[in-house]
Amino acid sequence: MTAPGASTDPLTLGRRVRHLRTQRGLTLDQLAADTGVSASQLSLVENGHREPKLGLLSALAAALGVPAGSLLDPEPPTRRAALEIALERAQSSPAYARLGLPAVRPSKTLPTEALEALVGLHGELRRRDEAASATPEEARRANTELRQTMRAVHNHLPELEELAERQLRAAKHAGGPLTHRTVARMAADLGLTIIHVDDLPHSTRTVTDLENGRIYLPPVSIPGGHGLRSLALQAMAHQLLKHSAPVDYADFLRQRMEINYYASACLVPRTPALELLRSAKAAKDLAVEDLRDAFGITHETAAWRLTNLAMHDLDIPVHFLRVTEDGSLTKGYEDDGVGFPADAGGAVEGQYVCRRWAARAVFSQRDRTTEFHQYTDTPAGTFWCSAQTGRDATGKRFSITVGVPYVHAKWFRGRDTQVRARSTCPEEACCRRPPTELADRWEGRSWPSATMHAHVLAPLPTGAFPGVDDAEVYDFLERHAR
Template sequence: MTTKKPVRGEIPAPLPPAEVGKRHHDIDLATLGARIRYARTSQGMTLTVLGERVKRATSLLSQIENGKREPRLSLLTAIAAALGVSVETLMQPSPPNERAALELELNECQTSAEAVKMGIPQVHIGPRLPHDALKALVATHRKLRQITKISLDSPEAARKANQQLHIEMHHKDNYLADIEQLATEITEATGFTGGPLLQSGVEEIANYLGFSIVKLPDLPRGARSITDLKHQRIYLNSLEARDRDQRNLILRALGDQALNHPKPTSYHEFLRQRVEANYFASAVLMPETATVAQLMEDKRRRDLSILDLSDRVAVTYETAAHRFTNLATRHLGITAHFLRVGTDGTIYKAYANDGVVFPTHNDGSIEGQLACRKFGARQLFEQIDPAAPYYQYTDTPTGTYWSVSKLEHYRAGDFSISVGTPFEHAQFFRGRDTPRRFQSSCPAATCCREPSADLQAKWARYAWPSVKVHSHLLAATPPGTFPGVDDREVYEFLDKHAAD
């Protein structure tokens, strides 16, 4: 039976372990073509002779050798027989020699989006290109890529990418229909329709997608999970099993594969993939059909509650809050906003499509700014019992908003998780009868950031605090294909456990 990785909108087929690593479609076409050319030229055979032996046009064989056409397995078998090599030899993932490796790399560099955008002319890659010139061209492109990457690895570039993603999700009302469809197909195929998803259920979904789960204590720093695509394994840190909801970690890792994510080549792509993988995990944990049906009933009874949503499916309050924003506008007709705020008032995550205005940097970024002191997200920390849900109305320059905030504990500290909505939608939520009401004029500095005129006159000349400067404010974006994870440590880890 032929199997393949699922794509958006397509029901994935289970992957038999015997098929792992043996599928003809998994080979890189450029490398396959280079191996065919190497085997042919090593014997002094022309394309015309090879065409006669396999009864195919030389133009087709030329396209195959140039990586522009994928041969059928029957043709690949005939080519291997004509060249006197095995199919397995032609399908090896590495180039046949240094020359071929350099040619493949130069072709990839010359056709990259960066090179095309900069208008760099392409050099014809063929046997007449001197080897020294080939090496020099590859080295030049490597250095150019390094210089380009340095300009992108900055906090400013990261904030710009994050802001662009904010705009994209705002236009979509935080709802991604294709991921909803894929998650529904997978959950229905594995028999999960709603309620708490057990660990065994997650492992069944993983097996359905062709992966096994392995827990080890020596995962590299910065990695929550590592996916080994060669052996179809997802590695988790066994030492963190009690500290994290590993269902979510597994589903995020599966999401990257189910959504066919390529390795990110920009910080924007990295952030987008992370959002999509998180969305996929939430959509599996809280299937759309069952979740919407319950939310619609709660709305009818005017008793919408993020806490209830969290308890019903045994997920964190933050996961439930995110999921609510996915479905609220599309299915309930409710616009909303979301905030994750630290005890110092710093905004770590934010989303809004209800008109609320968050403080923003000059470049338009929200994360890293201080939330208004009058918002429920910060008032929560002033309560005697911050563990209880905190309800509040806030009058702002763009209207009055109702919000519910709750404390969440993480390794990095305590955070408030808040969901809010315009006054007209508050009627559908539990906690709408709260008497708490604050006025905020943020983002005006006079609201809660600038000191009063009396304090300014009294202390401006005498105050000299010693500031905590977080090192990440001065550092570039963490390096690596996946920012913050050391590629060398990941590869050494996979190599160490490949034979387990």
Template structure:
């Protein structure tokens, strides 16, 4: 649009998007450049100084005839009043500050507005603008979109791959804590699970007491009262594995010095590190590595054996295997947790396997190939034992072992896979199950229906899809996504 068209539009309803704040600041700049006071210009154009002040502050839409008078008095063309660039850096700062203070974000904070005048020092103006920019950035990050959440997951997974999912500093902290409560090897140097008693000793060592309650605030697994040094767990967590894990995760956040996360990325990173430390406490590095090396020498590596030996869940055992396999066994691997619909819930790899990804590199929410072990296992009748399978892919053959676990609303598969050359160390290496996958590059592998089915049903099938509106929503707000702070505070208040 031309500048003259913008000038004409001010006589209408400003539908063309005339920037009244920028217009006013430019008039003020040109007036001062001519060494004219507000009264001087007002007298020259035949208006009251108060009306001209409203124009310069972007609070009044001028008529075209008045703009022409102003331009003539200031010795410029009308179009020059509508320049796209602010006339000076200070003017740019004033415009940004004024726009921010009139915006919905600033209004929602219920803060007093700063009066912008020539008496406001430029350095103060710069500080105010910088503060508002940072506030906006943080609020936008906390209201993370699903895409931002996936990007945070991708960045963390890249870090884990670079470290082979092994964090020596967390291993050292776990060893130090276990030594403090005298949790060492059993008779004959044999490993032994971390008991409830020892977990409670660890809490006491760190200055915490434990209380069970019938109900915790929604979306919380535990609540820590930092003032009174109490960790609250729910009575529903009566299983030995759940109770220990939840307690250790709560303690891990305190040991690692975590504070309220500033954004979703920090929240996710804190959670992963706390879970890692909890796993290292339940399955100590030396004891678990000794156990795995013995199994490797016997060519009897099996995730379920880690589960049984340390009294943990299969998922915890699988995660712990990925921590130690490359560092201590020289085995690269990948892990998957897949929903029964085929959607990837979470995954990790450092063995070259390729997961389907979106444009940002995220794998969460992508559909895994139906030929892979993590999908095939859902159709296996024998759910008591693990299902083992070789899968030929364009990048080579991978051996995988998988199980399914039912949760409150769904069933997931948990799988660990390794390149063919490492399969010789695992118990299920002799499996006769084998499949072939061309995913994710070839959609005809499993994402496009076979021609014979398409010929019969294409254009004749109309499924009623579920409207997963949560996929369109922003991440739950708050430092701890989805947690109602008031509910947590009232819970703690009621415990006093």
């Protein structure tokens, strides 16, 4: 027989003893006399404050006329007992203790309806507490800390590289671009089936039905970088990495980074990617577009994957930017000292990139079929960059840029470019302050109507999975589970 406390909840055991005692019409003193303990000791057991030893457990079972094992049943004996247990647990939580409010004792005189209401209120408070996401400042700080962590390891995670290659071998991936059929086989190895639907909840990219073993994907790729293979691999990564519901925004960001890394490592496996990159480096002909075309991926995935391998395996420090057409930096990584614009807390997301940098100069190029190359002289040194533009799901343009210090430009195709710019940012005179003659001409003689940036007023998404509409997701799952 399992000893009390090994896997038994003392509260549930205590309520079961009380239920059986009152059911048999015994007082606390009578049961105490039958078991050879004091009434005060027995009261502690019934209230879940003391776990009975094996001898007392056997004596209680004999006195109550039940098998000893039945006292260890993890289910509360009645609905009332379940409510009392739930209330006691809620009132003993740190969150309730912080409120400084008195505990409500679930005495016999407390109506069951009142217990229902109290337990329901505690449940809702707990749900809101768990769902509350970080403030914008906390989220930016968490994102900055994650970026710094990844920079310290040169954006390279060996354990995820190994996991990706192991899963590909198990799926008998023969090389070249990863096919949808192989991705489906990888899912099947995890007991999952990929299903494409056209009614995916608007707040999700994918939904995994763990009960029925299904990964629901949209019918077509999401413009801007989220291909169907990548989405499926990200969904699988949550299961492979045994992720649980994020406990805070930092945990959510870490999980998102890990699934993205795993998906990229599957789409561009390290071993064949390094064969291509090392050969290209030897020929001084490295190019993001070659990595993109060899593995059938987006330009952004190829550029980001290069950052995973560049410093760790090629001894080339790099930087990466994704920048919107208005110049806002939405994603960035650097281990080459280029120096991104940052706020006081070190966050780079949302900061405006210098107009002179290749990440913004590329938008003015007429030929957008090939990569744009440029040297830029900055206060941190001279950097060579390769940039390419794309469009997101809303049709808005963005640029993807990979750059290296001047001394490492020799390894890349496009190093012979004659395009050169000079940036003195963060000095405002570089590109933020208008020329004196234009300022004198138009200051006080113009009134621009600013575009409203909705994100400034929008609250940070809430929920254990920030921004996900649980009601919509559960309705979707129920609809498709039939």
